[in-house]
Structures are given as structure tokens and as C-alpha cells.
Amino acid sequence: MSLRQLDDHDRVVLARIDARKPALLTRTLDWARLNTGSTNIEGLTAFAPILEDAFSELDADIQLIRCAPVDKIDTKGESTRFQSGSVLQATARPEAPVQVVLTGHYDTVYAPGTFEAITDLGDGRINGPGVADMKGGLVVMLEALQAFEAGPLKDRLGYRIVLSPDEETGNFASQQLIHKAATGAHIGMTYEPAMESGAMAGARKGSAIFDIVFHGKASHAGRAPEQGRNALYAAAQFITQMERLEHEYPGVTFNVGRLDGGGAVNIVPDLAIVRLGVRAPDQGAAAWTTQKVRATFDQVCERDGITGHIHGGFYRPPKPHNAAQAALSLAIAETGAGLGLSITYVDTGGVCEGNNVFAAGVPNIDTLGVRGGLIHSPAEFMVVESLAERAGLSALILNRLADGRIDAHRIHALMEPHHDA
Numbered sequence: 134m135s136l137r138q139l140d141d142h143d144r145v146v147l148a149r150i151d152a153r154k155p156a157l158l159t160r161t162l163d164w165a166r167l168n169t170g171s172t173n174i175e176g177l178t179a180f181a182p183i184l185e186d187a188f189s190e191l192d193a194d195i196q197l198i199r200c201a202p203v204d205k206i207d208t209k210g211e212s213t214r215f216q217s218g219s220v221l222q223a224t225a226r227p228e229a230p231v232q233v234v235l236t237g238h239y240d241t242v243y244a245p246g247t248f249e250a251i252t253d254l255g256d257g258r259i260n261g262p263g264v265a266d267m268k269g270g271l272v273v274m275l276e277a278l279q280a281f282e283a284g285p286l287k288d289r290l291g292y293r294i295v296l297s298p299d300e301e302t303g304n305f306a307s308q309q310l311i312h313k314a315a316t317g318a319h320i321g322m323t324y325e326p327a328m329e330s331g332a333m334a335g336a337r338k339g340s341a342i343f344d345i346v347f348h349g350k351a352s353h354a355g356r357a358p359e360q361g362r363n364a365l366y367a368a369a370q371f372i373t374q375m376e377r378l379e380h381e382y383p384g385v386t387f388n389v390g391r392l393d394g395g396g397a398v399n400i401v402p403d404l405a406i407v408r409l410g411v412r413a414p415d416q417g418a419a420a421w422t423t424q425k426v427r428a429t430f431d432q433v434c435e436r437d438g439i440t441g442h443i444h445g446g447f448y449r450p451p452k453p454h455n456a457a458q459a460a461l462s463l464a465i466a467e468t469g470a471g472l473g474l475s476i477t478y479v480d481t482g483g484v485c486e487g488n489n490v491f492a493a494g495v496p497n498i499d500t501l502g503v504r505g506g507l508i509h510s511p512a513e514f515m516v517v518e519s520l521a522e523r524a525g526l527s528a529l530i531l532n533r534l535a536d537g538r539i540d541a542h543r544i545h546a547l548m549e550p551h552h553d554a
């Protein structure tokens with residue numbers, strides 16, 4: 134039977150979701166009203182039990198797991214610790230023949246007081262903080278799983294869910310939990326928003342952040358300049374080398390986003406910190422990039438009196454469009470066609486948890502959330518009808534994975550083994 138056709142199981146889940154449209158919207162707006170900016174620990178801590186309560190409607194074991202604190206390099210070049218919120222983890226039917234990992238995040242980019250209003254735009258769209266990215270996506274995920282579990286295919290598919298409190302800042306606190314939950318799963322489903330048109334993300338570049346710290350020697354610039362060793366000169370040498378690398382490897386981009394260090398102009402600066410972002414399209418490009426950054430750093434440290442250290446690296450490995458991704462993308466587009474949706478895929482330099490799930494060796498689609506746009510801005514909106522539409526899409530994907538119309542084992546076998554980092 135073609136993936137484009139609906140069977141009785143499909144019609145039952147779609148009818149259930151259709152009847153719950155008002156509830157989906159209410160829940161999304163209730164959740165969007167609660168501020169969960171990535172640095173708002175009180176807000177994240179208050180919201181986690183609300184999520185836990187909602188996801189308890191699933192036939193799964195739920196737990197909130199406190200993440201270990203994360204090291205950040207401050208403007209003095211020293212590492213400070215940041216405590217994020219908790220990860221919600223759910224596990225259902227680990228013995229089932231098909232295993233899916235579902236991920237999403239409950240933090241937003243909005244600090245308390247920056248963007249809190251919810252506005253009905255009157256054209257089927259609602260403007261509000263996190264409605265698309267991704268409180269609406271979490272509602273879609275939960276609704277699809279409930280509809281699936283209400284049907285008779287439940288025992289054939291188990292899952293692990295990870296909902297993170299720190300996606301918008303890079304999942305530094307939660308990435309190990311994501312990796313662990315994803316490892317061994319056949320297919321991944323992540324709930325970042327789709328574009329307003331319904332287009333979804335295809336290949337994603339990998340993303341690295343390097344904090345490169347250079348130490349020199351402070352000295353009075355007038356009385357004893359010869360005793361000083363200028364850390365900003367070292368940083369400048371490093372930065373210009375990065376600019377030269379800009380077009381050396383196809384698809385790799387470098388961006389020096391910030392330089393910290395220095396003070397009064399009569400003092401030779403003894404500290405400089407280069408904040409470097411790099412994007413790379415595949416594993417080979419990422420390895421090349423890391424090697425170039427290290428070699429350039431070593432070269433700069435040959436300057437007299439300059440020492441330093443490198444912090445960071447590829448926190449989101451690349452997610453190229455390999456054979457497994459191609460097969461999964463096609464199966465999902467065909468499933469969407471059964472709902473009258475025309476799903477296309479657009480490659481992007483943007484990154485998300487889908488990169489991390491891929492790095493655990495799991496092919497995945499990561500824009501299964503609502504349709505929306507202008508995310509990370511006070512104009513963020515979602516298309517209201519896409520709540521039920523996308524919940525229906527995910528529920529049908531789960532049905533097909535469970536009954537084998539989408540062959541999870543075959544798609545997973547198309548992954549190249551070296552991606553299990």
C-alpha cells in the first residue's frame with residue numbers, strides 16, 4: 134500500500150486530532166504565556182513540572198533530570214559555571230521492535246520582560262513568544278503520540294523523548310542526555326518549526342564555537358614597553374589567519390564574532406579572547422576546520438611570551454543529506470502527500486538538536502513542529518491550523534513506522550557507521 138493512502142488506523146488518529154483542535158491551541162497559548170527564556174532559571178524550573186504533568190498523559194515513564202552545570206569562558210578568560218534547568222525524559226516500550234527518539238526544547242530566546250504578549254493577527258496566525266519555537270511544537274509532539282497510543286499499533290513502537298531547557302544556547306547542558314537517548318534508536322523526530330509554506334529543513338551544516346584565549350604580559354606602554362607582550366596582537370594575527378581560511382574549503386564559513394581584552398591604552402594588554410564561530414557541511418570539513426584552528430593557534434603561540442588555550446569545538450556536528458536522510462525525507466513527504474501536504478526540503482546553515490541526534494547515528498527529521506516564521510524576534514508567529522495538521526502528520530509517521538509501511542530498520546541501516554561519534 135502506498136504511503137500516500139490512508140488506512141483505517143490513519144483515519145482514526147486523524148479524527149481524534151481533528152476533534153481536539155481547540156485544546157491544542159489553548160495548551161500552546163497557555164505554555165507560551167509562561168516565560169522560559171534560556172537564562173530564566175526560575176521560569177524553566179516552574180515550567181518543567183507543567184510539562185511533566187502534560188506528558189504524563191502518555192503511556193511512558195517520565196522523569197525530570199537535573200543537568201550538570203556548564204563551563205563558560207568569561208571576559209577575564211576564566212571559566213564560570215552556569216546551571217540550566219532540567220531535562221524531561223520519557224521512555225516507552227524499550228523492547229518494541231521499532232524505536233524512535235523524539236526531541237524538543239522548552240526554552241525560548243526571550244528573557245523575562247522582553248516579549249510576552251500574545252496577539253491574534255486575525256488571519257489564522259498568532260504572534261507570541263515561543264508559539265512556533267517551540268511551545269507549539271511540543272504540543273504537536275504530545276498530541277501525535279497520544280493519538281498513536283490510542284490506536285492498536287502501539288506495542289510495535291517504543292520511544293524515548295528528551296525535552297531540553299537549553300537548546301537556544303546550544304544544548305551544552307543537555308547534549309549528553311540527547312546523545313544517550315538517541316543511541317540505539319532507528320529514527321529521530323524533532324519539533325522545530327517548519328516554514329510558513331510548510332517547507333522543512335534538509336541538510337544542516339555543523340556548528341562550532343571556539344573561545345581562544347591568548348595570554349601575554351602586561352607592562353607600562355611608556356615606561357617599559359619592551360617588557361610587555363601584547364595579547365591583542367596575538368589575537369589579531371589569529372583573526373587575520375581565520376579570514377584567509379574563509380574560502381579555502383567549500384561550504385566552510387568562519388566568523389569572528391567578538392574580541393575581548395585590553396583596557397587602558399598606556400598598558401600593554403596581557404589578555405585577549407577571540408570568539409570564533411564556524412559552520413561546516415560534513416564530517417571531513419569539520420575535521421579540517423578543527424585542525425586549521427589548532428594549527429593557527431599553535432603558530433600564534435610561537436610569538437615570544439604568548440601562551441593560551443582553546444575552549445570549545447563542534448557542539449553540533451554536521452547533518453548532511455546522506456542515503457538514510459534521503460530515504461526518510463522521501464517517506465515523510467509521501468506521508469504528507471496523503472494529507473494533501475506538499476512537503477519540500479531546504480538545506481540550511483542553521484543548526485538544532487537534529488544535528489545531535491544525527492551524530493548519535495540516527496537519521497531524523499527535525500522540523501516536525503508547527504508552521505510559522507520570524508522566530509527569535511518579537512514578530513514570531515505560528516499558523517494556527519498547522520497545530521492539528523502537523524500533529525496528524527506525526528501521528529501518521531508513527532503509524533507507518535509501527536506497521537512497517539515506513540521501514541525504520543532499512544532506513545537506519547543506510548546510515549554510515551562513522552557518524553556514531
Ligand SMILES: [Zn+2]
Pocket residue numbers: 238266267300325326
Ligand atoms: Zn527551536
